Amino acid sequence: MAERRDLMEHVTFDNAPRGVSLVTITASRLSRVIKSQVTHVVSRDGDLSLVAWRILVGLSLVPAASQRELVAFTATEQAQVSRVLKQMEEQGLLVSKSDETDLRVRIFSLTHAGQQKFQTLQPAIGALTDAIDGALSPEERLQFLSMCERITRAVQNTGDNRSTQLPPEQGRHQRVHMEELK
Secondary structure (H helix, E strand, C coil): CHHHHHHHHCCCCCCCCCCCCHHHHHHHHHHHHHHHHHHHHHHCCCCCCHHHHHHHHHHHHCCCEEHHHHHHHHCCCHHHHHHHHHHHHHCCCEEEEECCCCCCCEEEEECHHHHHHHHHHHHHHHHHHHHHHHCCCHHHHHHHHHHHHHHHHHHHCCCCCCCCCCCHHHHHHHHHHHHHHC
């Protein structure tokens, strides 16, 4: 039993069975660690979730956004964003109103309390993101982001990729982000 567990913990390119991607395993583990740390930091200040933090970030960048825009920005399922937006509105962190051109669309913006919550959490999250970004040199960060984009395109261009395809808005955000780093 211990031998099998050891093998599972130490999969390499040499012993990985066909169909197992070490890139995928490593990316998933990295994502899980980062999400866990961010969630830990934002949850210290009450009942804020990772998705709520992402919404605070998005609305701190623009004065107002639709739910669709927030779904794209947070890279989160629409139903989950909808639930979190409702909770945040009940907590007084944001307000919503109907879009003037399409009354079916809700437009969200931060309240003063929402802005304060963002400002309170931002230094701790900033320290975490500084540590993450500081683990790589500027050149390595660009290379890492470039590799992530290539992997994303490779996944999108294989077989039945309807469930894995990123919305066009998300790709634009990645390119703008990379250009800002240059």
